Amino acid sequence: MASRTSKAVPVFNTSVKTLQEVVKLGKSEELSNRQLFARLQVDPKTVDRLDMLRLGSEKQGRFERKKWFRYEEPEVKLPHVSFFAGAQVVSSFPHESLPEVGIVGRSNVGKSTLVNQLCGSSAARVSDKPGLTQQINFYTADNDFHLVDMPGYGFAYAKEDAQKHWLPLIESYIRERKTLRRVLVLLDARHGIKANDREFMALLDRTHTKYQLILTKCDLVHRIDLAKRHLLVSQEVDKARNCIPRVMMLSAKHGAGLNELRKEILHTCSLGQKYLGTHKKKEAIAQAEYFEQLKVYKDTARAKKRRHTLLLSQLSLTLARSRATTRGIALGRNYSAQIGAAATAASPLPNTLQQKWESAHAKNPAFAVERDLPTPKNRKREIGLFMVFATITWGAGSIIAFNYQRMTSTPVTAALFTARHNDEVRETLGSQLNFTSSFPWISGDISHLKGFVEVEFDVVGDKGLPGRLVLKSRRTGKQNGEWKTTEFYIAMADGRKIDCGE
Ligand SMILES: Nc1nc2c(ncn2[C@@H]2O[C@H](COP(=O)(O)OP(=O)(O)OP(=O)(O)O)[C@@H](O)[C@H]2O)c(=O)[nH]1
Numbered sequence: 001m002a003s004r005t006s007k008a009v010p011v012f013n014t015s016v017k018t019l020q021e022v023v024k025l026g027k028s029e030e031l032s033n034r035q036l037f038a039r040l041q042v043d044p045k046t047v048d049r050l051d052m053l054r055l056g057s058e059k060q061g062r063f064e065r066k067k068w069f070r071y072e073e074p075e076v077k078l079p080h081v082s083f084f085a086g087a088q089v090v091s092s093f094p095h096e097s098l099p100e101v102g103i104v105g106r107s108n109v110g111k112s113t114l115v116n117q118l119c120g121s122s123a124a125r126v127s128d129k130p131g132l133t134q135q136i137n138f139y140t141a142d143n144d145f146h147l148v149d150m151p152g153y154g155f156a157y158a159k160e161d162a163q164k165h166w167l168p169l170i171e172s173y174i175r176e177r178k179t180l181r182r183v184l185v186l187l188d189a190r191h192g193i194k195a196n197d198r199e200f201m202a203l204l205d206r207t208h209t210k211y212q213l214i215l216t217k218c219d220l221v222h223r224i225d226l227a228k229r230h231l232l233v234s235q236e237v238d239k240a241r242n243c244i245p246r247v248m249m250l251s252a253k254h255g256a257g258l259n260e261l262r263k264e265i266l267h268t269c270s271l272g273q274k275y276l277g278t279h280k281k282k283e284a285i286a287q288a289e290y291f292e293q294l295k296v297y298k299d300t301a302r303a304k305k306r307r308h309t310l311l312l313s314q315l316s317l318t319l320a321r322s323r324a325t326t327r328g329i330a331l332g333r334n335y336s337a338q339i340g341a342a343a344t345a346a347s348p349l350p351n352t353l354q355q356k357w358e359s360a361h362a363k364n365p366a367f368a369v370e371r372d373l374p375t376p377k378n379r380k381r382e383i384g385l386f387m388v389f390a391t392i393t394w395g396a397g398s399i400i401a402f403n404y405q406r407m408t409s410t411p412v413t414a415a416l417f418t419a420r421h422n423d424e425v426r427e428t429l430g431s432q433l434n435f436t437s438s439f440p441w442i443s444g445d446i447s448h449l450k451g452f453v454e455v456e457f458d459v460v461g462d463k464g465l466p467g468r469l470v471l472k473s474r475r476t477g478k479q480n481g482e483w484k485t486t487e488f489y490i491a492m493a494d495g496r497k498i499d500c501g502e
């Protein structure tokens with residue numbers, strides 16, 4: 001086998017850019033890597049593209065963008081793969097026949113999963129524990145090309161012997177395999193390029209092997225962070241000679257980004273024509289449809305935002321006007337003028353909203369700054385009068401109610417009854433003794449609690465002579481004591497007193 005090594009040895013590390021260089025920090029600034037990462041600026045178009053391919057996780061909560069459409073990506077199908085050779089020593093490598101694509105990366109980064117997902121098979125064994133793949137596994141895709149799954153490097157718990165053995169094995173494969181078209185270096189999107197990835201890329205550069213970086217497990221990273229990670233990784237390798245500058249992203253778990261990689265593999269193995277026939281056209285149509293829908297979506301969102309601004313300004317205006325009536329006109333006028341100016345300064349509204357806006361202007365003349373707001377009315381006098389009227393009504397009502405209570409009470413009705421049957425009263429006033437009116441005034445007081453009755457009221461008999469009935473009685477002792485009448489008579493107009501008895 002011909003060796004791939006040559007005299008010129010470009011060292012990968014020379015092109016490495018530090019995070020500080022990418023963020024373009026001043027010399028005096030000292031920030032942690034986390035702070036630097038947070039400061040990275042990403043192109044909104046990149047984020048839009050990630051959104052389209054559903055790469056990276058959505059931010060949960062109120063900022064989540066809910067869309068009623070999605071990119072209907074035309075699927076690229078690769079032939080089914082099957083395992084055909086495993087090599088633990090160089091001599092076990094199968095003979096070179098078909099174009100090969102090697103998959104390398106740190107342990108547990110998802111190499112074997114990718115083999116399965118790319119070709120819709122379960123040929124490769126997968127585990128969530130690092131270090132499962134311990135030999136170079138060759139998979140054939142319908143005798144068109146080979147996918148080569150390699151053991152992972154950088155696995156801290158692997159036996160040192162094994163590590164020592166795998167690395168030279170992989171190195172031999174990379175150096176000597178003439179049919180090797182490309183090496184896919186898988187990087188965990190959460191971590192980016194690590195030291196042992198750099199060492200491995202240096203090896204690939206030294207051996208003039210074409211390689212491409214792929215960010216995996218993108219479903220575990222937020223979309224914006226993924227865009228930042230992509231930017232960092234792309235910048236770090238942009239001058240590496242053998243690195244394909246396009247850093248790819250995928251989630252083997254959700255299938256996002258797999259089609260892109262499938263296309264890349266097919267082109268690498270010169271199989272584009274065979275497998276991608278009308279794909280390009282279908283893709284162009286799907287993308288055009290998607291961008292059209294995206295435009296409508298963004299326009300709607302913008303109009304919605306403007307409508308909210310309009311409603312908010314109207315609400316603020318109402319508040320400002322109510323404040324003006326209670327706290328003085330000047331404050332309200334300034335406030336509403338500011339709001340009116342701010343709202344009209346907003347970018348032009350679509351036709352319907354513009355009309356609404358104008359009609360709001362017409363209905364709320366306070367938007368016009370020149371116009372004075374009405375002088376607040378002094379309602380103190382009205383309120384005072386109302387209070388007096390209410391008090392009088394309440395007082396009169398109470399007096400009438402208490403009088404009615406006294407009129408219908410047992411002492412008054414019993415006194416009237418007794419007087420009516422008194423002989424002297426009958427003789428002087430007549431037989432039909434009664435109140436002088438249907439709603440007479442009963443003066444005095446009756447208190448069962450305190451134990452006294454002191455009432456007097458006007459009476460008249462059928463002889464037409466008026467008199468005034470007086471009743472005074474007291475309870476001896478406490479609650480159950482006896483009542484003693486002290487005065488019970490009818491006072492006549494001529495000064496006579498007719499005693500009514502006990
Ligand atoms: N969330 C998520 N998990 C993934 C993805 N790809 C692989 N995994 C998981 O990562 C773990 C490791 O996957 P493997 O394919 O065995 O990783 P490997 O790189 O082959 O590991 P070694 O053979 O040990 O070097 C498994 O539990 C996978 O389910 C991905 O895109 N997203």
Ligand SMILES: [Mg+2]
Binds near residue numbers: 112125126132133149
């Ligand atoms: Mg594996």
